[in-house]
Amino acid sequence: MPSYKPGNSVEITTSSEKFSGIIMPSSSKKFIFIKLKSGYNIGIRKTKIKKMKFLKKATKPKSKTKKVKQNKKLPTITILHTGGTIASKVDYKTGGVIARFTPEDIISMFPELKNIANIESHFISNIFSDDIRFKHYKIMAREIEKQYKKRVKGIIIGHGTDTLHYSAAALSFILKKCPIPVIFVGAQRSSDRASSDAAMNLISAALFITKTDFTGVAICMHETINDNTSIIIPGTKARKLHSSRRDAFKTINDVPIAKINYKTKKITILKPYINPNKELIIKPNMEEKVAILKIHPNMSEKQFLFYKNYKGLIMEGTGLGHAPVGTKEHAKILTAIKKIIKSGCIVAMSSQTIFGKVNMNVYSNGIKLLKAGVIPCEDMTTETAFIKLSWLLANYKKDKIKELMTTNLKGEINERLQTEFI
Amino acid sequence: MDYKKLGFKAGLEIHQQLESNKLFCSCPSLVNDPNPTTTIVKRKLRAVAGETEKVDIAAEYEKSKDKWVIYETKQTSSCLVELDEDPPHNINEEALEIALQISLLLNAKIVDKIQFMRKTIIDGSMTSGFQRTALIATDGEIKTSKGKVKIPTIMLEEEAAKKIKETPTEVVYSLDRLGVPLIEVTTNATLKDPEHVKEAASIIGMILRSTEKVKRGIGSIRQDVNISTKKHPRIEIKGFQDLRSIPKVIEIEIKRQLAKKTKQKPHVRKVNPGFTTTFLRPMPGSARLYPETDIRPIEITSKLLKKIKIPELLSERALKLEKGFKLNAQTAHGLIPKQKFFKFLVKKYPKIDPRFIAQVLIEHPKEIKSRYRVKVLDKYVEEVLSYFNSKKITKEAVFEILLELAQNKKIDLKKYEILPKEKLEKEIIAIVKKYKHLSFNAIMGEVMKEFRGKIDGREVASIIRKHK
Numbered sequence: 001m002p003s004y005k006p007g008n009s010v011e012i013t014t015s016s017e018k019f020s021g022i023i024m025p026s027s028s029k030k031f032i033f034i035k036l037k038s039g040y041n042i043g044i045r046k047t048k049i050k051k052m053k054f055l056k057k058a059t060k061p062k063s064k065t066k067k068v069k070q071n072k073k074l075p076t077i078t079i080l081h082t083g084g085t086i087a088s089k090v091d092y093k094t095g096g097v098i099a100r101f102t103p104e105d106i107i108s109m110f111p112e113l114k115n116i117a118n119i120e121s122h123f124i125s126n127i128f129s130d131d132i133r134f135k136h137y138k139i140m141a142r143e144i145e146k147q148y149k150k151r152v153k154g155i156i157i158g159h160g161t162d163t164l165h166y167s168a169a170a171l172s173f174i175l176k177k178c179p180i181p182v183i184f185v186g187a188q189r190s191s192d193r194a195s196s197d198a199a200m201n202l203i204s205a206a207l208f209i210t211k212t213d214f215t216g217v218a219i220c221m222h223e224t225i226n227d228n229t230s231i232i233i234p235g236t237k238a239r240k241l242h243s244s245r246r247d248a249f250k251t252i253n254d255v256p257i258a259k260i261n262y263k264t265k266k267i268t269i270l271k272p273y274i275n276p277n278k279e280l281i282i283k284p285n286m287e288e289k290v291a292i293l294k295i296h297p298n299m300s301e302k303q304f305l306f307y308k309n310y311k312g313l314i315m316e317g318t319g320l321g322h323a324p325v326g327t328k329e330h331a332k333i334l335t336a337i338k339k340i341i342k343s344g345c346i347v348a349m350s351s352q353t354i355f356g357k358v359n360m361n362v363y364s365n366g367i368k369l370l371k372a373g374v375i376p377c378e379d380m381t382t383e384t385a386f387i388k389l390s391w392l393l394a395n396y397k398k399d400k401i402k403e404l405m406t407t408n409l410k411g412e413i414n415e416r417l418q419t420e421f422i
Numbered sequence: 423m424d425y426k427k428l429g430f431k432a433g434l435e436i437h438q439q440l441e442s443n444k445l446f447c448s449c450p451s452l453v454n455d456p457n458p459t460t461t462i463v464k465r466k467l468r469a470v471a472g473e474t475e476k477v478d479i480a481a482e483y484e485k486s487k488d489k490w491v492i493y494e495t496k497q498t499s500s501c502l503v504e505l506d507e508d509p510p511h512n513i514n515e516e517a518l519e520i521a522l523q524i525s526l527l528l529n530a531k532i533v534d535k536i537q538f539m540r541k542t543i544i545d546g547s548m549t550s551g552f553q554r555t556a557l558i559a560t561d562g563e564i565k566t567s568k569g570k571v572k573i574p575t576i577m578l579e580e581e582a583a584k585k586i587k588e589t590p591t592e593v594v595y596s597l598d599r600l601g602v603p604l605i606e607v608t609t610n611a612t613l614k615d616p617e618h619v620k621e622a623a624s625i626i627g628m629i630l631r632s633t634e635k636v637k638r639g640i641g642s643i644r645q646d647v648n649i650s651t652k653k654h655p656r657i658e659i660k661g662f663q664d665l666r667s668i669p670k671v672i673e674i675e676i677k678r679q680l681a682k683k684t685k686q687k688p689h690v691r692k693v694n695p696g697f698t699t700t701f702l703r704p705m706p707g708s709a710r711l712y713p714e715t716d717i718r719p720i721e722i723t724s725k726l727l728k729k730i731k732i733p734e735l736l737s738e739r740a741l742k743l744e745k746g747f748k749l750n751a752q753t754a755h756g757l758i759p760k761q762k763f764f765k766f767l768v769k770k771y772p773k774i775d776p777r778f779i780a781q782v783l784i785e786h787p788k789e790i791k792s793r794y795r796v797k798v799l800d801k802y803v804e805e806v807l808s809y810f811n812s813k814k815i816t817k818e819a820v821f822e823i824l825l826e827l828a829q830n831k832k833i834d835l836k837k838y839e840i841l842p843k844e845k846l847e848k849e850i851i852a853i854v855k856k857y858k859h860l861s862f863n864a865i866m867g868e869v870m871k872e873f874r875g876k877i878d879g880r881e882v883a884s885i886i887r888k889h890k
Binding site: 016017019024028031033036038039040041042043044045048189192193194195196199200225226227228244245246262 | 534539
């Protein structure tokens with residue numbers, strides 16, 4: 001019996017039928033999957049197979065991607081690929097989607113880009129965004145530095161959406177001085193399908209980079225579930241608020257920087273920006289021993305003491321920034337928090353309400369925590385606070401960190417909250 | 423026309439909506455949701471390369487139109503899944519079971535592990551840009567008067583959204599229908615002539631309805647016919663309004679083809695009123711199928727197969743009724759949906775001829791509906807038969823009372839009271855005397871005019887004969 005080598009054409013005779021088709025890659029031990037001439041895939045139970053006749057060897061699909069010509073009149077954008085659904089097609093080995101990242105691939109998938117900019121591309125990784133670690137931020141920063149030296153107009157980072165807002169916040173701090181636009185782009189629907197949001201997000205980002213003088217780190221995603229407008233969200237003020245919708249990313253405690261109309265290509269600036277930097281300075285180090293602890297009812301001091309030797313801890317508190325330290329029963333928790341702080345860990349408080357600002361002066365629980373040395377994270381999202389603390393810990397002395405945590409560095413703190421909400 | 427000489431080949435593709443929730447979410451299958459629109463969403467679809475790296479020609483054709491697609495959604499009949507804002511949920515198991523049931527009824531062999539595929543469709547009718555479709559069973563067959571016809575494939579798939587409006591710049595769809603489970607049954611191209619196509623379609627339709635879990639009414643079943651001749655490549659004809667039009671449409675299409683002098687390309691045509699057809703779009707290729715990675719392949723276990731009950735075919739059920747109660751074929755067919763109730767009535771009213779019960783249950787309501795536009799409920803049938811069974815009324819009164827019940831009138835049984843025989847005879851004699859000069863039939867008419875519903879016609883006739 002010939003091997004079940006994917007791509008081979010075979011004729012399979014079972015106890016009741018005969019099928020011919022191409023063997024599909026599959027991780028199944030019990031079944032063999034073949035693609036019939038009709039295009040349909042079916043799984044055949046291996047034990048049922050009486051005979052398998054080899055018909056034809058696998059043929060490699062010829063990729064006909066033409067070398068893309070550079071247009072000297074257009075600026076250049078480099079697309080860094082880290083993973084995710086932004087530039088992907090079906091992978092028949094895993095049944096999942098795989099990334100495509102050569103400039104030719106990108107142009108063949110999104111031909112509109114050709115008229116906006118010359119596209120360079122660079123592959124960093126192809127991992128689920130859940131698998132992104134601090135070391136990847138460093139790789140991104142180094143690559144941005146390289147591209148900056150090549151005088152590109154801007155950078156687009158293709159990124160899986162799950163932790164995209166963490167990465168955007170990280171690069172916001174790491175690129176301490178950033179004279180070019182660095183726009184993170186994700187997709188909630190993979191680009192192998194006609195309904196993908198990838199094209200609109202990518203094209204809108206490219207338009208924003210080439211048509212404005214914005215510098216710094218931001219995110220470009222759908223504004224609504226319609227395919228008509230994208231928004232540019234500040235890198236430190238974004239959060240994924242929906243597991244599946246195209247407009248999952250929202251601006252938290254701020255307004256988007258701009259809005260791009262996909263049809264008219266019109267860009268509307270919603271929040272005026274300044275471009276203070278003329279040079280690129282990167283500070284890519286991050287402290288690894290930092291964590292987030294979500295506050296919830298029925299906690300015990302053990303849950304806090306776990307972080308005793310951590311360098312930093314963001315407590316995602318309730319409401320205005322609270323934790324259970326009010327009753328006698330919870331006195332041990334307050335003691336535990338004090339112990340962690342004493343051990344040298346910087347403990348800061350964000351709010352799990354997502355929207356709004358932390359204010360620990362209003363209730364006695366907050367006051368107790370403040371007195372214990374917990375730093376309020378103002379209106380920062382938990383994710384941004386976590387990233388900021390990790391970055392500060394690797395780049396500043398302890399006293400300075402306490403001060404900087406509550407100082408706006410990269411738009412992460414908005415001192416004048418308006419009525420923006422979902 | 424000599425279809426054999428023409429090299430006529432025809433095959434059917436039958437799409438039937440299933441009576442179950444949607445295939446990949448928990449929304450009810452409200453094909454025509456009467457509720458108001460709650461959200462309007464605007465989208466743009468792009469042509470994408472399929473698995474074979476070729477952008478499919480049918481997909482490309484649609485792309486050239488480059489329109490905005492507008493979706494009208496109603497929260498009563500769709501959710502984020504239909505809007506392509508949420509990945510598909512687990513398959514609706516009931517729909518899968520119905521599909522398996524249909525496969526077994528068609529004597530097909532069920533696939534060991536089914537894999538849903540994405541069939542690229544970018545006319546906007548699928549919000550995702552593809553239809554989720556799976557090959558469920560292969561190698562089935564049906565018996566027709568002109569021999570066995572093979573059913574090579576049975577598919578389970580999602581119904582498309584309903585097009586409401588199209589302008590040069592946009593196309594509007596309603597999402598109530600999107601995602602309704604749909605069965606596709608195909609025959610091979612061995613149907614011999616237009617009448618044979620109709621017969622096969624009718625048999626497959628009967629088999630589908632035998633599950634009693636398929637949707638009924640306009641649009642719930644659609645027949646696409648593929649035809650080719652020696653002179654003309656494959657043409658797919660879509661949009662038949664009903665089975666009866668199939669032979670006529672094919673005939674006209676073949677005549678149209680015969681009139682063409684230049685070489686023709688395969689394409690899809692749609693049926694117009696008046697049995698003609700017009701060009702719809704080029705034939706889609708096979709490049710448009712690739713695996714739906716959001717749904718893991720589904721193993722059809724022996725445990726699941728054991729659960730599937732094979733229903734008796736409607737044709738067999740009708741035949742049983744026909745023979746068992748000496749009914750005519752048409753009444754027997756009509757009785758099938760009310761079979762249980764019919765048998766209950768037969769048992770409850772043993773003194774009444776089952777044929778009469780069938781008539782009261784099936785024919786009378788039909789007549790009352792067409793003549794008086796009112797609906798006869800089952801409970802009215804039961805009520806009126808109980809009067810007849812206890813001899814409170816005559817056979818003639820049954821229809822009248824049924825009508826009155828359907829019209830919500832108060833029933834005065836006295837009006838229909840059966841007269842004692844002596845009294846009746848007296849009355850009749852008086853009428854016979856009065857109209858002595860008239861014919862038998864005329865006198866009969868006079869009597870019945872007076873006593874309709876109160877007396878038995880045969881008895882009247884015998885009395886008149888006696889005294890005339």
